[in-house]
Amino acid sequence: MRIKRFALAAIAFTALPLTILGVISEYPLISVFALLFGLVWGLLFFFEKHFANTLAFIAYILIVMIGAFVELNFAILLAVVCFDLAAWNLTKFWNRIQRYELIENQQQLENHHLKQVFGVLIIGYILAILPHWIEIELSFFLIFLLSLLTFFLFGKGITALHKEK
Amino acid sequence: MKHSLLILLYLILLLTIGGLVILNPDWILLAVPLLVYFMASILNQPKPMKLKIEREITPKRVRPNIPIRVVVTIENQGEQITDFSAQELLPGGVQVKEGATTLLAFLPENGKIQLDYSFEAPRGEYRQFLLETEVQESFDGFEIQADVEERSSILVYPETEPLTEIKIRPPHTRGFAGIILARRGGSGVNFFSIREYQPGDPLRQINWKVSSRGQQALYTNVFEQEQVADVGIILDARQSLNLTKISKNEQGNRVKESLFEHSVQGAAALSKRFIEDGHRVSLLVYGSGKKRVFPGYGKIQQRRFLDALSSVKPVINFALTNFDNLPVRFFPPKSQIVLISPLLAEDVKFIRKMCIRGYSVLIISPNPIAFKSIETNDFESLAYRLAMAERTFVLRQVHQIGAQVVDWPVHESLEQVLRRASFRLQTSIQRGRVWK
Numbered sequence: 001m002r003i004k005r006f007a008l009a010a011i012a013f014t015a016l017p018l019t020i021l022g023v024i025s026e027y028p029l030i031s032v033f034a035l036l037f038g039l040v041w042g043l044l045f046f047f048e049k050h051f052a053n054t055l056a057f058i059a060y061i062l063i064v065m066i067g068a069f070v071e072l073n074f075a076i077l078l079a080v081v082c083f084d085l086a087a088w089n090l091t092k093f094w095n096r097i098q099r100y101e102l103i104e105n106q107q108q109l110e111n112h113h114l115k116q117v118f119g120v121l122i123i124g125y126i127l128a129i130l131p132h133w134i135e136i137e138l139s140f141f142l143i144f145l146l147s148l149l150t151f152f153l154f155g156k157g158i159t160a161l162h163k164e165k
Numbered sequence: 166m167k168h169s170l171l172i173l174l175y176l177i178l179l180l181t182i183g184g185l186v187i188l189n190p191d192w193i194l195l196a197v198p199l200l201v202y203f204m205a206s207i208l209n210q211p212k213p214m215k216l217k218i219e220r221e222i223t224p225k226r227v228r229p230n231i232p233i234r235v236v237v238t239i240e241n242q243g244e245q246i247t248d249f250s251a252q253e254l255l256p257g258g259v260q261v262k263e264g265a266t267t268l269l270a271f272l273p274e275n276g277k278i279q280l281d282y283s284f285e286a287p288r289g290e291y292r293q294f295l296l297e298t299e300v301q302e303s304f305d306g307f308e309i310q311a312d313v314e315e316r317s318s319i320l321v322y323p324e325t326e327p328l329t330e331i332k333i334r335p336p337h338t339r340g341f342a343g344i345i346l347a348r349r350g351g352s353g354v355n356f357f358s359i360r361e362y363q364p365g366d367p368l369r370q371i372n373w374k375v376s377s378r379g380q381q382a383l384y385t386n387v388f389e390q391e392q393v394a395d396v397g398i399i400l401d402a403r404q405s406l407n408l409t410k411i412s413k414n415e416q417g418n419r420v421k422e423s424l425f426e427h428s429v430q431g432a433a434a435l436s437k438r439f440i441e442d443g444h445r446v447s448l449l450v451y452g453s454g455k456k457r458v459f460p461g462y463g464k465i466q467q468r469r470f471l472d473a474l475s476s477v478k479p480v481i482n483f484a485l486t487n488f489d490n491l492p493v494r495f496f497p498p499k500s501q502i503v504l505i506s507p508l509l510a511e512d513v514k515f516i517r518k519m520c521i522r523g524y525s526v527l528i529i530s531p532n533p534i535a536f537k538s539i540e541t542n543d544f545e546s547l548a549y550r551l552a553m554a555e556r557t558f559v560l561r562q563v564h565q566i567g568a569q570v571v572d573w574p575v576h577e578s579l580e581q582v583l584r585r586a587s588f589r590l591q592t593s594i595q596r597g598r599v600w601k
Binding site for chain 1: 166169172174176179180183187189190191192194195197198199200201202205207209247248250265266267268269270271272273276278280301303304305
């Protein structure tokens with residue numbers, strides 16, 4: 001039940017800041033969609049319907065992208081992305097828990113899961129918010145090299161994963 | 166890698182490339198939490214598990230409607246597993262009555278967990294038990310699955326109805342004392358004949374009336390020996406003769422009922438009775454191959470019978486669509502044969518052959534027409550009457566060639582039917598029709 005409460009809270013923390021931000025910044029459409037998706041996702045999840053989890057997660061990322069495009073508060077948008085990820089993860093985890101008749105060491109299982117998810121999201125939030133405070137000047141050539149390196153490493157990583165599979 | 170991680174990857178690419186295209190750094194930065202989540206999932210990939218799995222099933226041979234208990238013990242012999250799941254995949258037809266067959270656990274190093282459940286199953290042989298295990302990481306990106314298959318056979322025996330004595334009179338009996346009149350003089354209860362007194366005969370067996378009429382000789386009563394017999398049971402498992410219908414059980418659930426199931430129960434009940442009477446009994450299941458139990462006595466033989474009967478199924482076998490290939494010589498000559506079959510018109514000639522070879526044939530014939538008519542409650546229609554007339558004709562033909570026939574409407578118990586038929590059987594036996 002704890003996971004369900006956490007998941008519902010995460011859905012609420014995803015929907016409400018965006019709604020308020022939309023109202024404050026006079027973008028009512030963002031508010032309406034954020035609230036609507038939040039309500040639908042929350043209700044469906046509450047009644048154990050899990051088909052909408054991934055759709056709602058993607059929808060919120062798209063709303064956040066629009067929010068960032070119209071220059072809404074970045075720190076809040078970033079928090080929304082983190083809570084969206086948390087909500088997505090926890091709804092899936094709850095769905096998984098529900099599928100089993102017997103759960104052994106439930107406390108340890110849930111604690112470990114929550115620690116890992118929230119730990120990673122906090123790190124992600126900090127890593128994303130840091131560039132807003134720290135300004136470094138990089139030449140175009142360096143950025144180009146870094147981008148190439150990133151894509152190269154990314155490609156290597158994906159190939160390695162495919163091989164492992 | 167699971168689909169959810171791919172979705173994440175596409176979103177990261179969308180944010181990064183989109184940010185580069187529209188020159189919006191915020192989009193790229195928004196991808197950072199997703200990227201961290203993605204990397205965490207990759208770094209956190211589950212490692213192969215080292216598990217020791219033991220399964221304990223009790224009992225392995227069981228009567229129907231008695232629960233079988235299964236305890237699966239899983240011991241982690243490797244590193245701690247933070248998200249472990251196991252699911253027991255049971256053979257078809259099995260119904261879990263108590264306990265859990267799926268489990269999710271946090272499994273510490275050297276930790277043990279148990280799946281403890283009990284199930285009930287209809288008659289049959291159940292071999293395959295599959296335990297699906299899975300290790301997953303917290304970010305739902307990767308999983309490792311391993312299936313552990315166990316091949317330990319569980320036999321659910323057919324229901325066995327208790328039967329009282331069955332009157333049989335095979336032409337040939339075996340040397341051991343039993344309950345069948347052997348048409349041979351010796352020690353017994355029934356009077357057999359008189360012979361001249363021989364030294365050593367008990368005095369109480371002297372027939373004084375006959376002796377007084379004689380000149381000087383004494384005469385002794387001779388009684389009929391009672392011996393055991395060879396009984397061969399043939400269970401007809403030809404699919405073409407098997408009928409099924411949907412009926413409601415005691416709990417009101419719809420279940421599939423098969424005529425063959427009644428035949429199997431009949432075979433089990435008859436074998437139990439014959440073995441308890443001390444006969445040497447053998448079994449041949451004809452139709453789905455030629456499954457057989459060689460002649461034998463006693464409780465072990467009874468167990469062999471139930472083992473064989475628990476796994477028989479009606480199967481289409483084009484080589485065995487009629488009794489052409491019936492290996493009659495499998496049974497000792499002049500023994501008693503009990504054929505359990507719904508019977509077809511073309512089977513009559515093979516039964517005749519058996520009678521000619523000197524076997525005493527008793528046919529227990531589960532009535533397929535009554536079996537089907539109960540479903541529709543159709544006992545008046547022309548179709549029903551015609552079908553019954555045809556069947557009666559076949560049964561009469563079989564009776565005329567010297568075999569004993571018991572028509573068994575399967576909604577009645579076999580005991581009832583046999584008791585009703587026993588008078589007719591006895592009369593025929595006295596007339597000597599069975600072995601002529």
